Amino acid sequence: MNARIIGTAALTAGLAFGLVGCGSGDDKTSNAVAGKASSAASSMSGSPAASQPFGPACSSVPSSGKGSFAGMAEDPVATAASNNPALSTLVTAVKKAGLVDTLNSAPALTVFAPTNDAFAKIPKKTLDAVLADKKKLTDILTYHVVPGKQAPAALDNGSFKSLQGGTVTTMGSGTSYKVNDTANVVCGNVQTRNATVYIIDTVLMPK
Numbered sequence: 001m002n003a004r005i006i007g008t009a010a011l012t013a014g015l016a017f018g019l020v021g022c023g024s025g026d027d028k029t030s031n032a033v034a035g036k037a038s039s040a041a042s043s044m045s046g047s048p049a050a051s052q053p054f055g056p057a058c059s060s061v062p063s064s065g066k067g068s069f070a071g072m073a074e075d076p077v078a079t080a081a082s083n084n085p086a087l088s089t090l091v092t093a094v095k096k097a098g099l100v101d102t103l104n105s106a107p108a109l110t111v112f113a114p115t116n117d118a119f120a121k122i123p124k125k126t127l128d129a130v131l132a133d134k135k136k137l138t139d140i141l142t143y144h145v146v147p148g149k150q151a152p153a154a155l156d157n158g159s160f161k162s163l164q165g166g167t168v169t170t171m172g173s174g175t176s177y178k179v180n181d182t183a184n185v186v187c188g189n190v191q192t193r194n195a196t197v198y199i200i201d202t203v204l205m206p207k
Helices: 003-013 028-044 056-060 069-073 077-081 085-097 100-105 116-120 124-132 134-143
Strands: 109-114 145-147 157-161 167-173 176-179 183-191 195-200
Touching (some): 085 116, 124 134
């Protein structure tokens, strides 16, 4: 088998994770983000690596059911995340921003998904204020999303333009990666139907 066949087989087997929850958002902001994601994905999408998910947080993912890697591989990214309790704060934020439908319908994305513990690092008063400000919340959430399914090798010394418009940088190798020099990937290279997801331990803030 050549590398292309192996990669296709691994993707078909489907090991997945997710970003966000279930709900709907159908406003102008969502439509604008969807258009940006759709147009950029065609030029920036890459093939997911054939390797399995990696990182210490992957061990907490159920071995079967909707919340397992195989289960989440069958759902689009927003729906897949709703099956993982460790991403419940992110799920809430995405629903408040009205981005669920946008993320679920995008053709190919890479999502840097903060865990509940990552959000817990933000002072409660600050977090509550962000959750109440739809524009600011949308900017932060779309900063965590870049077009195309980026394989781990692309993160070795990567620089990506996010859907928010700012730049996200990555560095590392093998199974150890950092995002913007602040966030560690704790469970990476997990697949949903339309996205490759890297779970991170710190919320990224656009400049």
